[in-house]
């Protein structure tokens with residue numbers, strides 16, 4: 001009988017093995033699935049994963065956000081967000097997107113947001129077009145509180161920028177389709193109710209109205225520069 005081939009990894013010194021294991025666990029490198037507890041307004045998260053800083057057609061609202069522990073989500077939500085951007089990169093190459101805040105690696109209170117506590121909430125900054133009609137990233141920097149202080153008018157305009165409702169509708173549809181494919185869903189979308197007719201007038205309006213739930217009343221802060229998405233998946237009770 002042939003001898004078993006020794007595996008060098010298993011012959012490493014125990015201390016090196018333990019150190020490596022701790023590093024991998026700390027970075028969630030095994031891709032362990034996240035576990036959420038409680039609800040979006042009072043909850044926590046285990047094995048949270050950071051959204052990627054950027055991709056071919058998207059960036060985070062801040063280069064430093066990931067180092068500030070503000071862009072973590074449930075692993076399934078990360079998969080959905082990534083898949084939706086990838087689908088859009090293939091089908092709508094000219095569109096660029098910016099995402100906003102999501103939550104802490106371990107969830108919990110996330111001021112100034114009232115929710116975002118269990119890895120299932122993500123803010124997306126509105127996709128915009130510039131004066132030339134080109135899809136560009138929303139300008140986000142410390143002076144406009146990373147985009148959150150921007151104010152758009154009734155028609156979705158701000159200086160040389162206008163909200164690209166068509167791109168936003170395509171993004172929401174991509175998120176919804178990806179979420180459903182993965183056996184989760186979208187609980188609700190919060191966006192300024194005054195803009196909903198403009199969103200529903202796009203080519204994806206019928207899909208959005210029949211497949212997704214939008215909050216119809218005004219939220220505690222105006223959601224004109226971003227739309228908030230709560231994903232739906234079962235969480236364990238918060239003890």
Ligand SMILES: [Zn+2]
Nearest residue numbers: 113122123228
């Ligand atoms: Zn939010």
